[in-house]
Amino acid sequence: MKIIDLESKHKDNYFHCLEEWSDEMKDAGDSKEKWYEKMKDRGLRVKLAEDDQGRICGMIQYVPSEYSFVDTAGFYIVKCIWVYGYKEGMGNQQKKGIGTQLIEAAEQDCRELDTNGLLVWGISMPFFMRASWFKKHGFKKIDKDNIRILLWKPFKEGVIPPKLVKKKKKLELIEGKVTVQAFVNGWCPASNIVYERMKKISEEFKEYIVFEYYDTSNKEVFDEWGVLDAVYLDGKVVQKGAPPSYEKLYSKVAKKVSRLK
Template sequence: MDARIVDVASETEATFFRCLHDEKPQDPRAAALRRKWHDLHKDKGLREKVLLLESGEVAGLCQYIPIEQSPFLGRELMAILCIWVHGYDHLVGNQQKKGFGRLILDAIEADARESGMKGVAAWGKDFPYWNPVSFYEHMGYVRADAEGQTILVWKPFSADAEAPKLMRLKRPPVPGDRKVDVTVFVSGWCCGGCDYALTARDAVQGLEDVAHYNEIDTSERETQLEYGAGLAGIYLDGEPFRPDGPPFTTEELTAEIRKLYQRKTGQQADSGAA
């Protein structure tokens, strides 16, 4: 297993900010959201690292930060935002099932201990096909909190460590008129969170008479706490839209907005709208 974990540098930055998806160009709007979040957190204890193979190719990444600056609640813990090892056949190839995930996690834990943290927190989903929490549980982490399929786990280093918690959403306000309220919470640390925002922006184009659009950037900790919004999400009239998948297209979201409008008003949304 010839690989090393290093800080993101100029030659690996583009791959890191694309979450290893070098097979396609990044939407400049997503790049701007990622960069904004990075710039706000780079001096707040943020760690951004990549896994380099002996060939110099990037095979994985991770980013983590003190929990007080993270989308989660807690104190004196290091919070893992993501660990990702390339799992596709294209480009560098499938690098999973080679021990690289454990290698990255061990490095994070060592950094957390050296930084005086009392433990590490991480989040995942209670299913196998994306960011599975089972990876962390296999590595000795235990569940601390859960909401739906989103699970927060942790590994304490000391007896006086306090278990972390998920933020609970304070439902976005829903206007009292006939339009559908589309509220988007943007998490700029995640390409998926950025894509949520861009999909929603595109979905409401031409629907000014059908929908209210409200985009809330949760880059600032104060905003996260105000709304109880740690992770990205799209809400239609206060209800989450496919919070656990499957992935959706702009057209599917537009169709759902139209359907809600028709249900509320008994009227068909203007077919001329985008």
């Protein structure tokens, strides 16, 4: 097993969270690729774990902190770390030390880039990207927003811990219509799936729906709203964990629309 940099031949796999086999990923659209094209010139770093058979079994992606959901530049932040965890394809590769190698490689890289430190985020619950896993790797908690925890490892003396940017504006609903507001950054295919599904559903109900799209890879848009990735249906977030199915989202929207009639 070795840690390598992303090359052109890995891109499709990387754009699909190493899950090219997955039908679910077919709904993710091209937002990740567009995000990558923007971010590769803004300091995006991607490292991959390659096993002895040349298979990519893990990835970590990290960006300068000003392109994320924290209030301070000068750091790098891990957007996500993922070790392949499904029985499909190459099978579960977690708990073999691959995640440890990835986070250590990212940390080493960021030290060499002379940043103020490395930030990570995780959630306080025992699933998805757990904050507790990062704590075991020496990261300390510096902020919290609901279940989202921000942690850091400063590399320099006297640097001030960044804070999570929280939602800044109340969403305006439109009288007599169902409102769908999509904040799309592009970095996360799971969020992109929800956006694509809601876009399609909104198209089907277009005479009843006002669909607003916000491209938060544009920093001014993010700074105005404080929301990086979320789709709201009449002001309520539609995704809390894994992407809801097309059918589930459709029935939520249909229910809202039926109340208008």
